[in-house]
Amino acid sequence: MSLHFIESLQNTLQQSIDLLEELPENVYRDSSVGPYYSSxxxxxxxxxxxxxSIFNGLNNYMIDLTDRKREEVLELSPLIAKNKILMIINELNDYKHYDLSEKYELIDDFGLGKQTIPTNLYSVFSQANSHSIHHYAIIAQLLDFQGVKIENTYFGYNPSTPVVVENNKLSR
Incomplete structure (x- = not known):
């Protein structure tokens, strides 16, 4: 079960690679769209x-989602971001035959300060995948506001979104 699950995560991340390969650097850096002015x-x-954050906590079974590097260079260079995502995709290969139900502790701030909860890697990686898709939706909106069309017309949609499900049925 881990193999197919990890390949799904890699497939989601591959969408980032595909986007970064077709996106001009000025569009990648553009933070002119309100109300949040994010790029x-x-x-x-x-x-x-x-x-x-996930990978950093694997050795000690303690994943701290509040402990992030926030490397600004990743915000400025699509090439550097692409290389980091390729590294993540490659690192996920190590977990294709791993027991993802193994117990871990997850640290996060849920709004009232840091808390620690029991979890497993299925849950944490699932959260990372959904989190990525959520940000893809925001990216898709930014592209739309900037008038930029991309090749993947489903970028930003969750695979279970009815229009995506229906169109995938038609293309088979």
């Missing part, structure tokens, strides 16, 4: 931070 680069950096 695609900041969202990509955030996705990378999330995965790096």
């Amino acid at each position: 695609i680069g900041k969202h990509m950096r955030h996705i990378i931070d999330f995965y790096q």
Whole structure:
């Protein structure tokens, strides 16, 4: 079960690679869209931070999602972000035959300060995948506001979104 699960995570992250390969650097860095004035680069950096927090905690079974590097260079360079995402995709290969139900502790701030909860890697990686798709939706909106069309017309949609499900049925 781990193999298919991990390949699904890698498939989601591959969407980032595909986007970064077709996106001009000025679009990647553009933070002119209100009301939050965030850039695609900041969202990509955030996705990378999330995965790096997971990997950083694996050796001690303590994953701290509040302990993030926030490397600004990832926000500015689509090439550096692409290389980091490729590293994440590659690192996920190590977990294709791993017992993802193994117990871990997850540290996060749920709004009232840091808390520690019991979890497993299925749950944490599932959260990372959903989190990535959520940020893809924001990125898709930023692209739309900037008038940028991309090749993947389903970028930012969860695979279970009815229009995506229906269209995938038709394309088979």
